[in-house]
Amino acid sequence: MTNALRWNSLPADDAVESLDDRDRLLLDAVRSYVDETVVPARDELDAVIDRDSFPISVVKPGIDLGLKSLAFASEDGGRGASAVLLGLVVEELARGDLGIAYYFKHNWRFSQLVRRLPPALRRDVTKQLRQDPWYLGASAITEANVGSDNHLLSSNPELGVQLEARRDGDHWVLNGEKVMITNATMAGIYFVGARTDPGVPAESGVTLIAVPGDTDGISFGPPYRKLGQRSSIQTDVHFDNCRVPLDYAVSEVGRGLSSTRTGANTGSNLVNAFMSIGVARAAYEVALDWCTSRVQGGSLIYQHQLVAHQLGSMRVELDAAFSHAYCVARALDKVGPQELDPAAAWAANVSASEMVVRVARAAMELLGGRGMMAGWGTEKLIRDALTLQHGFGTNPLMLSNIGTLDSERVLARRRSDVR
Ligand SMILES: Cc1cc2nc3c(=O)[nH]c(=O)nc-3n(C[C@H](O)[C@H](O)[C@H](O)COP(=O)(O)OP(=O)(O)OC[C@H]3O[C@@H](n4cnc5c(N)ncnc54)[C@H](O)[C@@H]3O)c2cc1C
Known part of the structure; x- marks a missing residue:
């Protein structure tokens, strides 16, 4: 596998040069x-079906580098x-294996939430999240009948999270089910979106509550069998009279979902964009290797104009998506998640996750028949690429949110001009 793209891509070089020496060393x-441990384990990672088949030795060197708590x-x-550093790191991890990128990056999204835990729990959770390979965080929002509705504003109290959290003395008691939860069987701590007021819209009636994984009443469905990113595991999770203290609420009571639509998810959306770029880069690198080795018509196939044109198109797409994500990452580092327009991170995420499908598909075509065969690289990459359009809501929902936000801004400006 060549590293050629990394050293020839101007926006990527610029991003690396923006790091200080310590971050560059990391x-x-x-x-x-990635090259020594993750890439050689790709087939094993692609064969993961449950916790028992997860090769924990693959993540240990990454944990020693401090990646779980980066x-x-x-x-x-x-x-x-x-x-910027999180983006560059996750891009490398995803270049190796998308599920491994998920293993590390899924913890990063809890870096703000752990700060709201009671001090003793915060110390315990952050220590285990840092050090224990089997201890991960999970975000439990989606329910069997509530998916996209959690990502749209609605005045109807019947839409959005329905899993119930009832106050009982100084405890919350949780009852209900969440579906497709990443890391479920490996999670030491769940951040659960729970309905604390059924009579009001979800926007003001859902609270994020931390539920330790060893709480009585948690059980799991079987792991889902998925198209790609197979080393990242999803199952359904049942909460049956799970009791946790009231101060385990990690959002303002009733305001748990508002964080999913505002700054709190900006960093995670951006990280998802860099994951797509990592998978696309892997596909481009496989294609470059192949087109500079395969001979047809008496010459290396990159010497055929159509093939070179295809490679060039892939590179243009990659550079554009990288520049977009890097620009948003720099803005995020400058102004912070509360100030950055959430549409900026949604846009970078949608753009990169649509790009990766086109680039992986082009790579597959350039490998001819072998492109579809397991073991040649692109067959796994196209499957992984096709899983990336579900981040914080589906891509159509993110586009709809961007269009709504911009339209509302225009209307607000118009109203203020009239006044
Ligand atoms: C690999 C993977 C990991 C996941 N991990 C987690 C996790 O860790 N935690 C968690 O809580 N969830 C997780 N999910 C669930 C994910 O958040 C949901 O799949 C996503 O929110 C979409 O919900 P849904 O699947 O119910 O689709 P639906 O909401 O049923 O949508 C179906 C289709 O209808 C469209 N649609 C829906 N509503 C509208 C509308 N109002 N206007 C226009 N179009 C609409 C959607 O775009 C989509 O195309 C994961 C999903 C996957 C695939």
């Missing part, structure tokens, strides 16, 4: 970890990494 170490604040034992 990125180099991540690249070596986004955590230094007082929580993390590195407080910038958005």
